[in-house]
Amino acid sequence: xxxxxxxxxxxxxxxxxxxxxxxxxxxxxxxxxxxxxxxxxxxxxxxxxxxxxxxxxxxxxxxxxxxxxxxxxxxxxxxxxxxxxxxxxxxxxxxxxxxxxxxxxxxxxxxxxxxxxxxxxxxxxxxxxxxxxxxxxxxxxxxxxxxxxxxxxxxxxxxxxxxxxxxxxxxx
Numbered sequence: 001x002x003x004x005x006x007x008x009x010x011x012x013x014x015x016x017x018x019x020x021x022x023x024x025x026x027x028x029x030x031x032x033x034x035x036x037x038x039x040x041x042x043x044x045x046x047x048x049x050x051x052x053x054x055x056x057x058x059x060x061x062x063x064x065x066x067x068x069x070x071x072x073x074x075x076x077x078x079x080x081x082x083x084x085x086x087x088x089x090x091x092x093x094x095x096x097x098x099x100x101x102x103x104x105x106x107x108x109x110x111x112x113x114x115x116x117x118x119x120x121x122x123x124x125x126x127x128x129x130x131x132x133x134x135x136x137x138x139x140x141x142x143x144x145x146x147x148x149x150x151x152x153x154x155x156x157x158x159x160x161x162x163x164x165x166x167x168x169x170x171x172x
């Protein structure tokens with residue numbers, strides 16, 4: 001009985017030791033930069049930003065006009081009137097700062113929303129290439145620090161081919 005358990009244990013351990021894992025890398029940002037849809041996303045993001053900027057500029061112009069008006073009439077105003085207008089101007093300035101901060105957040109959210117389908121498509125292509133080439137793990141090189149990467153395990157070119165992306169030739 002002990003012999004059977006020992007044989008089974010050795011067989012079980014040997015299956016783990018023979019299992020190989022194949023790790024590859026991919027530069028996802030490099031690929032996304034060459035996807036044709038990226039230009040469309042950039043244009044849509046810029047258009048959205050222009051709409052936000054036009055609203056912001058209207059608020060800013062209104063604020064500037066009120067500040068100029070205050071400066072012109074300041075000498076004629078009483079203390080209470082000055083204090084009231086200064087509080088209004090301070091509130092307007094805070095509103096403008098808040099609007100600008102919200103605009104930056106909205107821009108980031110819009111860009112992420114528009115880029116999500118591209119990264120989904122890229123993720124699907126990476127998964128297909130990984131399965132076709134028997135990779136067990138794929139690491140992205142973007143934003144990670146690697147001490148050494150063997151180029152033969154980089155699947156970036158395979159994913160680019162899978163997506164049908166044309167990379168322009170680099171002129172020397």
